[in-house]
Amino acid sequence: MPEMNLVQAVNDALRIEMTNDEDVVILGEDVGKVGGVFRVTQGLYDEFGEDRVIDTPLAEGGIIGTAIGMALYGLRPVPEIQFGDFIFPAFDQIVSEAAKFRYRSGGEYPVPMVIRTPVGGGIRGGHYHSQSPESLFIHTAGLKVVCPSNPYDAKGLLLSAIRDDDPVLFFEPKRVYRAVKTDVPEGEYTIDIGKAKVVREGTDLTVIAWGAMLFEALASADEVAADGISSEVIDLRTLWPVDIDTIVESVKKTGRVVIVHEAPKACGFGAELLSLITEKAFVHLEAPPVRVTGWDTPFPYTLENEYLPLQHRITPALRETANYVP
Amino acid sequence: MPEMNLVQAVNDALRIEMTNDEDVVILGEDVGKVGGVFRVTQGLYDEFGEDRVIDTPLAEGGIIGTAIGMALYGLRPVPEIQFGDFIFPAFDQIVSEAAKFRYRSGGEYPVPMVIRTPVGGGIRGGHYHSQSPESLFIHTAGLKVVCPSNPYDAKGLLLSAIRDDDPVLFFEPKRVYRAVKTDVPEGEYTIDIGKAKVVREGTDLTVIAWGAMLFEALASADEVAADGISSEVIDLRTLWPVDIDTIVESVKKTGRVVIVHEAPKACGFGAELLSLITEKAFVHLEAPPVRVTGWDTPFPYTLENEYLPLQHRITPALRETANYVP
Amino acid sequence: MQTQEQVVPIRTPESSLNDDVITVIGPDGAASGPHDPKLDSEQVLDLYKAMVSTRTIDVQLERLQRQGRIGFHIGSLGEEACILGSAAAMREQDWIFPCYREFGALLYRGFPLQSYVDNMFGNADDLVRGRQMPDHYSGRAHNFGSVSSPIGTQMTQAVGFAWAAKKRGDDVVASVYFGEGATSSAEFHTAMNFAGVMNAPVLLLCRNNRWAISVPSEKQTASETFAQKGIAYGVPGIRVDGNDVLATYKVVRDYVEKAAAGGGPALIEMLTYRVGGHSTSDDPRAYRVQDEVEHWRRTDPIVRLRKHLEVLGVWSDAEEEAFKADTEKSLKACIAAAEAKPKPSLASMFEDVFAEKPWHLKEQQAELESGPRAKSGH
């Protein structure tokens, strides 16, 4: 079984589905000849031609607006937004149009489309090459949001996303792009959208993370294991609709939970997770659920590692939560 | 003391500050001659001229982008977005620019600007004339968000907002525009941004609401009072930065809380409030905090009153929360 | 400033002059000139009837709204020629992406009047299930898009749709309607630019009806015409008399054929006038003078076409009365039926958000269905 990094795994999934399905087209800035600024679409332009891998003018609103039109016709566009931070010029097309199209047309017009975009910090990108906008899209009814943490999941989830009949935001943790390699089976396989994965079993507390922060959570889990704290770590994989059963089951077992994400705290997805847990497992909670997140500031350049919820911030949170006595 | 509705109170505040300060300018679609589709700026065009009350071309991105430029020069623009649902073409200018300008420039470039826009349901506006986008802006570091529930607060808060040195989103509950009249003092007075108001004192549970839903919360509070349930109702007035002290103090007293808002539940502001309360008053909670919100669907037309968290949905929540036994 | 003379700016075209506006029907009602589509009287009569019934429906729906029986209507008073002339010029396999004033085009395409009226009431039979405001219909079965309120969003969608048809090798042209105010939107820019670069078979149909709610066209842009905006994108821009149904039909038809033949997109500015308020929520007396309205009433597209019918020697007052009466009769019947229909079910509110209902929507539906509203039958 070949080893791949996340860039290669996403590229592999795209190649497979473009081979399977003539209707799958890629469009975006620099996705063609050069294969994207992160080289995720490398080789596809040569293999499938400029009608299947389209270098567009510099306008995210146009990329998503035309992609919606293609989906309305029956294609399965996979637009790329070069950085998640640059998705905002397309925000209106995503939240006002793609998200509501099926509903507002009484089911006449589904919009099968996967918006791929790199998110998160870790490459010293400062304000505009580091953000994690997931909660804005989770708040918008009609969108699915996926964020794999590793190459294996990335390939299986992307194949599911492209075959899904609803618009999916597919967030790729750019910090992981080349940092992590896993075995990735050749050919087709899918991972269900909406299913989380318990990546570490434990009994004392539950840690919920996704994307690049999963590895920080695991590192902290190992660190506190030395003090005899047993952490269960959940990789959400799909952010919305979230796998509530896996979360609640774990929290009922541990009674304690720490949620980790890069985005700012205020109205971040951590708030929704904390709320769902409190609503559904209130009587099982032995400690207040804790959020370890990016600060409520713009994303800084030099102090990136002080902004991000890295191991140095997660570990104390795990200790406090595990040792909490009312 | 004259009686005013919310439209008149906002208009009065605008007139006062435009008279005080030459640098205050209004710009937006239809704000001039006709005084806005809700007539909030009526008369200001005649009084202050087309250089102070500007009918712009049909482009929200241009309204906010040029308003930011005016603010950079030293003016205090008060752009109007005709409906909160149409703020998304300006989303990039608001979240990438206005919100981050002071920070990214090391304090060189503050952006004093008040974005006024009508929000919420209640006028049979369907998908695109009914939404409440507050959580998207609360999640974005660098923005203040205000939403008055009545004419008196609207005037005092708007005067504070225009004098504030940071960008403020001023959400006007359109359902309240002409439905509520209160005494409004003539001339100047301000209400501090960041201060909530306990509008009904109670001991059994805390109800948190704002804007149009405040009146539904109060109606339910009265309804359950008949069964001897004593509700404390808080009108947030400023959504962000939220008045955490008033909230926590009340919850510590009651131990039970119901949060009401029109926006969809997932990653709505209710999630942040519930999380803050759980983090700061965990040991005082006698029942799981409850959210009564819009459903996680687009905003419907015919079933508007089944979508909104009106009295018929708040009252059962108050009863259950008050009677909850673990 | 004298140094200016030395700098040669890009020359702006003279084509904004009125004599560049394509017209066919003269003051005497006769059709003439190179743009006469030379339709037979059947076809002309067919267009005339569509325009008359469109207006009849508009008038009735406005009344209905004033009576409080429907919540809202946005109409096309005075714009019938540009809407129906262009719609008729599209071939059966072509697609129409609406703005919000084109119900006449929808019905011309064969969309059932009853379905349209059900949409005006948002009842259980409304094809969009009462989820959107009146006049926010959707007509996939008739190669017709879906109305949404945000200005301009349909334009880039139409471009992508047309490109997709071309990629599949289908003989399909897409047309998209919008007002002159919408040319200020980001969507217009992106749609025009992508259409040009992709050489998409799409026609951008601009109803220049002079007003964007209360904002007159001269406040939308400093360019002399809207058609000249095509120059920024290497896309031809044409101005046609939008109150002349024959001229509109011909120009649109020519560019449909050009696009179908691989000739790419076009921007067509249709000069017309919004005789009514912006919608039933608007009173234009607050911002425009009645003289202007009167001036345009004299160029009323229906009066003009009627004159042409006289030249053709078809149609009579009697036939007209009978036709109007029929239209009103069938409309009244549809209204009566629509008004009697129930609201959509509570369950319908939670459907079609996704292809399959996720757990959280099942929970929320159960919550509503176990609440007082379910019992009271809302």
Add this chain to the structure above:
Amino acid sequence: MQTQEQVVPIRTPESSLNDDVITVIGPDGAASGPHDPKLDSEQVLDLYKAMVSTRTIDVQLERLQRQGRIGFHIGSLGEEACILGSAAAMREQDWIFPCYREFGALLYRGFPLQSYVDNMFGNADDLVRGRQMPDHYSGRAHNFGSVSSPIGTQMTQAVGFAWAAKKRGDDVVASVYFGEGATSSAEFHTAMNFAGVMNAPVLLLCRNNRWAISVPSEKQTASETFAQKGIAYGVPGIRVDGNDVLATYKVVRDYVEKAAAGGGPALIEMLTYRVGGHSTSDDPRAYRVQDEVEHWRRTDPIVRLRKHLEVLGVWSDAEEEAFKADTEKSLKACIAAAEAKPKPSLASMFEDVFAEKPWHLKEQQAELESGPRAKSGH
């Protein structure tokens, strides 16, 4: 399709032909023609030195980045003439809104080299407090805006800024830089349209350097030129040889004066070429042929101006070497100083989000300052 002949589309201007491109410095190095700004040799030399030091700094910073001592640099190799010619044409009271390649203009305005280098290191003395990437500076004290990454956003801001100056009755013109790729952004459309309608004293300066990362200009738009996009907005569009510093200076200066006199906005397309990669993160060999680069090297703006200096009989190789050596020396000193400076404080991360720090940021700051990073001194 024969019916086409009958339809007269808006004529597109011929002004996209190259002979419409304004040039002053000929192949022989002599300045001639109506657009010669007739600067004295001091002024020309001043421009030349600015261009040379800009390039020297570019070269050094690229090296620094390859050595891993700075994280990123985005330069202006080959674009020095259009950047400095236009910057020099702005009057002292005028404002410059940058894209991200205009550090040469920033320094020309008197911004301290040390401050610029501190920004490249994001250290404690960086005026933007290490919050943004390198080359994302801010220069209010020098009538210079703030760099942000999102393409195009500075354009509408410059229009509003210019309008505000006009409203205040101040004699200020704003100029805003952007690349040809940015003309596809919504911001370009809105900025041009608002500038035209508001008759704002603003110059939109398009650096047409042929590439938008890997996308060539012909894929950005189907229009023949970028200047002709002005026609869509009733705004004059001019094309100038952006590798000819004298022509650029003159054209920009003329329109500065026109705007200052109430003549309104202009779009100026400056034809140049991005000789280097898009940034230090980019390797252009992946998408363009070396011949193209070589061709443009022959029109190198510095070589061309040097030739003109020879005609003027000023400047020598010796002076040039000495000047470059000086520049490198002072740059090296700034780098050494910047590298030795500490990081910004943890506290600085929580400042300037708002004018006053709210409770939640105080809490978050306390949390970080009580954690291991504070102790480890990060």
